[in-house]
Amino acid sequence: MSELAVELSNVFKTFSASNARDVNAVRNVNLAIRAGEFFTLLGPSGCGKTTTLRLIAGFEQPTRGEVRIQGKPMNGVPPYRRPVNTVFQNYALFPHLSVQENVGFGLAIKRVSKEEKKKRVQAALDLVELPQAADRKPSQLSGGQQQRVALARALVNQPAVLLLDEPLGALDLKLRKNMQLELKHMQELLKLTFIYVTHDQEEALTMSDRIAVMSAGNVLQIGAPIEIYEKPATRFVADFIGETNFLNGRVVEMGTAMTGVEVTGKRINLPRQNEFPTNSVNVTLTVRPEKVGISRPESFADEAKRISFSGVIREAVYIGTDTRYLVGLSNAETLVARLQSSPGHRPGEYAIDDPVIVWFEPGDIRLLTE
Amino acid sequence: MRAQRYLSFGFAYYLLLALFLYLPILVLVIFSFNDSTLLVYPLKGFTLRWYSALLNAHELLDAVRNSVIVGFASSFVSVVFGAMAALAIARFNFPGRGFFLAISSLPLVIPYVVLSVALVLLFAQIGVPLSLFAVGVAHTVINIPYVMLIVAARLAGFEQNLEEAAMDLGATYWGTLMRVTLPIAAPALAAAFLSSFTTSFDEFALAFFLTGTENTLPVYLYSQLRFPNRLPLVVALAAIIMLVSVLLIIFSEWLRRIGTQTTPRGAE
Numbered sequence: 001m002s003e004l005a006v007e008l009s010n011v012f013k014t015f016s017a018s019n020a021r022d023v024n025a026v027r028n029v030n031l032a033i034r035a036g037e038f039f040t041l042l043g044p045s046g047c048g049k050t051t052t053l054r055l056i057a058g059f060e061q062p063t064r065g066e067v068r069i070q071g072k073p074m075n076g077v078p079p080y081r082r083p084v085n086t087v088f089q090n091y092a093l094f095p096h097l098s099v100q101e102n103v104g105f106g107l108a109i110k111r112v113s114k115e116e117k118k119k120r121v122q123a124a125l126d127l128v129e130l131p132q133a134a135d136r137k138p139s140q141l142s143g144g145q146q147q148r149v150a151l152a153r154a155l156v157n158q159p160a161v162l163l164l165d166e167p168l169g170a171l172d173l174k175l176r177k178n179m180q181l182e183l184k185h186m187q188e189l190l191k192l193t194f195i196y197v198t199h200d201q202e203e204a205l206t207m208s209d210r211i212a213v214m215s216a217g218n219v220l221q222i223g224a225p226i227e228i229y230e231k232p233a234t235r236f237v238a239d240f241i242g243e244t245n246f247l248n249g250r251v252v253e254m255g256t257a258m259t260g261v262e263v264t265g266k267r268i269n270l271p272r273q274n275e276f277p278t279n280s281v282n283v284t285l286t287v288r289p290e291k292v293g294i295s296r297p298e299s300f301a302d303e304a305k306r307i308s309f310s311g312v313i314r315e316a317v318y319i320g321t322d323t324r325y326l327v328g329l330s331n332a333e334t335l336v337a338r339l340q341s342s343p344g345h346r347p348g349e350y351a352i353d354d355p356v357i358v359w360f361e362p363g364d365i366r367l368l369t370e
Numbered sequence: 371m372r373a374q375r376y377l378s379f380g381f382a383y384y385l386l387l388a389l390f391l392y393l394p395i396l397v398l399v400i401f402s403f404n405d406s407t408l409l410v411y412p413l414k415g416f417t418l419r420w421y422s423a424l425l426n427a428h429e430l431l432d433a434v435r436n437s438v439i440v441g442f443a444s445s446f447v448s449v450v451f452g453a454m455a456a457l458a459i460a461r462f463n464f465p466g467r468g469f470f471l472a473i474s475s476l477p478l479v480i481p482y483v484v485l486s487v488a489l490v491l492l493f494a495q496i497g498v499p500l501s502l503f504a505v506g507v508a509h510t511v512i513n514i515p516y517v518m519l520i521v522a523a524r525l526a527g528f529e530q531n532l533e534e535a536a537m538d539l540g541a542t543y544w545g546t547l548m549r550v551t552l553p554i555a556a557p558a559l560a561a562a563f564l565s566s567f568t569t570s571f572d573e574f575a576l577a578f579f580l581t582g583t584e585n586t587l588p589v590y591l592y593s594q595l596r597f598p599n600r601l602p603l604v605v606a607l608a609a610i611i612m613l614v615s616v617l618l619i620i621f622s623e624w625l626r627r628i629g630t631q632t633t634p635r636g637a638e
Binding site (some may be wrong): 059084088092093095154357 | 540545549550553
């Protein structure tokens with residue numbers, strides 16, 4: 001497992017635009033993707049995730065830096081000599097070939113014998129649960145079926161790494177959810193390295209072993225889904241993955257185990273997280289809405305370590321299992337809290353303009369500088 | 371009510387237009403069966419003798435043969451060069467691409483008479499004799515832009531990542547061209563060939579200036595107009611050519627259509 005499937009070292013990709021303004025699609029990206037890993041490149045459109053995938057596939061060459069696959073340098077190596085296969089966003093099935101000719105395309109080029117080709121094509125179609133579709137044309141298949149053919153066409157070549165460029169983007173929600181699980185199972189079954197590009201954070205969290213969050217050509221954070229969600233490294237990551245709250249603060253003291261922060265005019269102590277210069281550094285505090293509690297002022301138990309602010313309910317939106325409250329704080333900042341409906345909290349428990357105490361545990365707050 | 375009036379006006383206009391376009395052709399076909407050497411009304415009676423006389427008109431058949439040879443050869447060369455140019459334009463973003471596109475389309479707007487004179491001068495300079503070969507070269511020149519535009523439109527119409535997919539699956543540049551690009555572009559190539567052929571087949575000015583002793587069909591027909599008694603024969607032949615041209619155009623249009631319909635639906 002420790003063997004590296006794909007490595008990118010200090011990779012830059014610059015496209016020269018016609019109006020003489022160069023576009024830095026990928027800036028100094030470093031990735032070390034392990035063999036057998038489900039690795040996701042996540043980010044909004046234009047963040048460089050697809051370009052990164054194309055650099056690995058060989059459709060683009062890096063402007064600077066090095067791409068290695070299974071330890072071998074790949075700079076200058078064309079796509080047809082790389083041990084990777086791609087599932088394209090719009091499937092890119094050959095319209096003039098039948099399903100089995102599509103799936104057998106790679107094997108035909110490698111001059112695999114007829115019997116073996118037939119066997120492997122059928123096995124691949126069985127794997128994607130389309131055993132009956134062999135003689136049909138891609139145009140006769142539904143979007144979901146085309147997607148499976150594209151997957152079979154890539155897998156049949158037994159690539160070292162499978163590259164998937166938003167493969168589920170064109171499917172409807174229900175089908176997409178099913179395919180997410182199926183893809184994940186397939187990846188575990190085949191013990192293949194998957195590099196998966198998506199802009200859907202939920203999809204990334206569900207499927208990935210590790211996620212690299214990208215923005216504007218940079219990799220901002222690499223980590224397991226739980227790290228990315230619970231310990232976002234930057235404001236962008238916190239904001240892009242799920243919903244979150246931001247509060248402005250100022251570091252006023254750096255202790256050995258704690259960091260003193262002033263926020264909404266109140267001094268609070270948090271567990272030490274990062275190195276900050278002691279004096280007056282502006283920081284952003286972030287806390288997830290589901291980590292925020294609400295109590296009435298008269299029944300709030302001010303436990304020693306809890307951090308609490310007084311506020312007023314501004315908005316209450318009932319969304320089934322949860323109610324989403326917007327709470328205004330004393331300094332005009334707001335916090336969103338998501339409270340699950342439970343015996344302790346019934347929907348409609350707090351009404352607009354109710355004075356409340358919002359509180360959270362110090363460990364649920366992240367301090368961010370950028 | 372108002373809409374209906376406009377509609378009937380539109381229909382009348384359309385009818386007039388169609389009449390204007392097709393009446394001469396209809397007259398041609400009618401006279402090809404008329405039993406008289408004079409092309410005047412009233413009609414004299416039905417005959418097939420002009421058609422049967424065609425079979426023995428050796429000079430005329432030679433001219434048809436020459437036209438077919440020139441048509442095939444020039445269309446073939448046009449398709450090869452035009453398709454290569456189309457690939458370059460549709461797939462590569464090279465410096466001077468716009469300029470290249472502009473000058474390759476120039477033969478579309480230069481009057482053939484002007485081009486004829488220019489080619490006569492050029493061929494005289496470089497020692498190419500006036501011949502069917504010279505006509506073929508000229509027809510290749512005028513057909514390349516048509517081929518280029520037809521094929522480039524087709525190449526632009528299908529997803530470029532089909533070619534990336536082929537390379538991803540192990541096909542080299544040439545493998546991709548042979549297995550994916552050309553097969554998908556095949557209907558457009560055939561359509562381009564047929565439209566080149568029809569252009570060459572009825573082109574007059576270039577052939578008139580550039581041919582030597584061997585006439586192409588349009589040139590031969592023109593020379594026969596001086597002999598009134600041969601006129602019905604010419605009319606019969608013209609009717610046949612009309613029919614064949616129409617069939618070829620319909621066929622090439624059909625090819626072009628099925629060509630554009632094979633892109634898979636699904637993704638977006």
